[in-house]
Amino acid sequence: MGRREFLKKAIIACSALCIAALGAIGAFLYPARTGRRKQQFVYLMEEEDLPRRGVRMVTFSMRSEEQDVVKVNRVFVVGGERGITAFSPVCTHLGCFVNWDANKKTFICPCHGGKFNINGEVIGGPPPAPLKKLPLHIENDKVYVGGKV
Numbered sequence: 001m002g003r004r005e006f007l008k009k010a011i012i013a014c015s016a017l018c019i020a021a022l023g024a025i026g027a028f029l030y031p032a033r034t035g036r037r038k039q040q041f042v043y044l045m046e047e048e049d050l051p052r053r054g055v056r057m058v059t060f061s062m063r064s065e066e067q068d069v070v071k072v073n074r075v076f077v078v079g080g081e082r083g084i085t086a087f088s089p090v091c092t093h094l095g096c097f098v099n100w101d102a103n104k105k106t107f108i109c110p111c112h113g114g115k116f117n118i119n120g121e122v123i124g125g126p127p128p129a130p131l132k133k134l135p136l137h138i139e140n141d142k143v144y145v146g147g148k149v
């Protein structure tokens with residue numbers, strides 16, 4: 001191995017070590033929040049109370065054991081042609097809570113006028129993506145919604 005080739009390999013090895021070290025430092029200083037949050041299902045309502053047609057807003061609370069806090073959330077449960085769906089009320093633009101306008105059959109964001117149809121799809125305004133669907137689970141006539149705490 002010549003001197004030039006040795007130096008080339010040494011530089012590549014040092015660069016790889018530096019990148020790995022920077023990655024480890026970054027992961028230590030800025031751990032991913034989502035990695036620490038656990039998905040859990042919480043009771044939402046009785047199955048017979050699910051809307052067959054239309055939208056119902058439901059408030060529920062989730063307890064985080066790690067942080068020892070209870071977080072109150074809400075969800076829109078929608079019954080329609082596509083069955084039962086749960087949507088997060090958080091607007092995908094900048095995170096405001098949307099409201100359901102039953103007359104216009106539209107989710108409307110009060111912050112910048114974002115609009116979503118009953119399927120959560122963007123129909124107006126600046127939101128870049130549809131409303132986030134939340135998982136639903138039905139067991140023994142009880143409906144549970146999944147979320148991360």
Ligand code: FES
Nearest residue numbers: 091093094109114
């Ligand atoms: S936060 Fe909803 S439209 Fe901007």
